[in-house]
Amino acid sequence: MQNIPVITVDGPSGAGKGTLCLKLSSTLRWHLLDSGAIYRVLALAALHHDIPLDDVNALVPLASGLDVSFESVNGTTKIVLEGEDVTFDIRNENVGAVASTIAAIPPVREALLRRQRSFAMSPGLVADGRDMGTVVFDNADLKFYLTASAEVRAERRFIELKEKGHDVKISRLLTDIKARDDRDINRSNAPLKAADDAIIIDSSTLDAVQVFDIAMKEVLDRRLV
Numbered sequence: 001m002q003n004i005p006v007i008t009v010d011g012p013s014g015a016g017k018g019t020l021c022l023k024l025s026s027t028l029r030w031h032l033l034d035s036g037a038i039y040r041v042l043a044l045a046a047l048h049h050d051i052p053l054d055d056v057n058a059l060v061p062l063a064s065g066l067d068v069s070f071e072s073v074n075g076t077t078k079i080v081l082e083g084e085d086v087t088f089d090i091r092n093e094n095v096g097a098v099a100s101t102i103a104a105i106p107p108v109r110e111a112l113l114r115r116q117r118s119f120a121m122s123p124g125l126v127a128d129g130r131d132m133g134t135v136v137f138d139n140a141d142l143k144f145y146l147t148a149s150a151e152v153r154a155e156r157r158f159i160e161l162k163e164k165g166h167d168v169k170i171s172r173l174l175t176d177i178k179a180r181d182d183r184d185i186n187r188s189n190a191p192l193k194a195a196d197d198a199i200i201i202d203s204s205t206l207d208a209v210q211v212f213d214i215a216m217k218e219v220l221d222r223r224l225v
């Protein structure tokens, strides 16, 4: 891991981390770690196996032996759990809520550490999550903390779901986002927070291109490529 350059992007859900990381990794031609997807896959596996969300003795071996693969298909990532394509299933709100519940269990996080670090491969890695810059890659070369107000994040999610034909209420989305923020920020182990050396970007009034331009300028200033 020592010599592989790593850029971390942490922040709350809906801040635009996924879009920024995808753009950075494809521009730099570096690997991409979507650590939230790992927690989501674990959540789905727990649901499939009827494992109670507080059963640490069952969740830890499930996490360390998680049979998941991330396959690159035409510029997108196909996620396969126990032989089944779960790329779309892991994105629903319930799976996100279960993911944030089990992500608060310290031994579960510990069990996923090595798997996440194994994504650091030449020529470099862009890592998306909540604790990438604070825990998993605390020696990263460049760290971002991307945030936006809960209201703006709920509105973005609302537009995204409406476009997909889902019937959702913005007030409900805002409540869910605040509940998830609360769980992620207030957990004792690896809580969501900016690393001391992270560059903070508030995307509340920025679009995806502006966020990317700010991040890319930092990458170039540091001569990471």
Ligand code: C5P
Residues within 6 Å of the ligand: 013, 035, 036, 037, 039, 040, 096, 099, 100, 101, 103, 104, 128, 129, 130, 131, 132, 180, 184
């Ligand atoms: O980023 P995403 O919304 O897919 O993550 C789902 C949940 O997984 C988050 O709400 C968070 O609780 C958890 N997570 C985490 N640490 C990470 C990435 C995600 O605890 N590095």
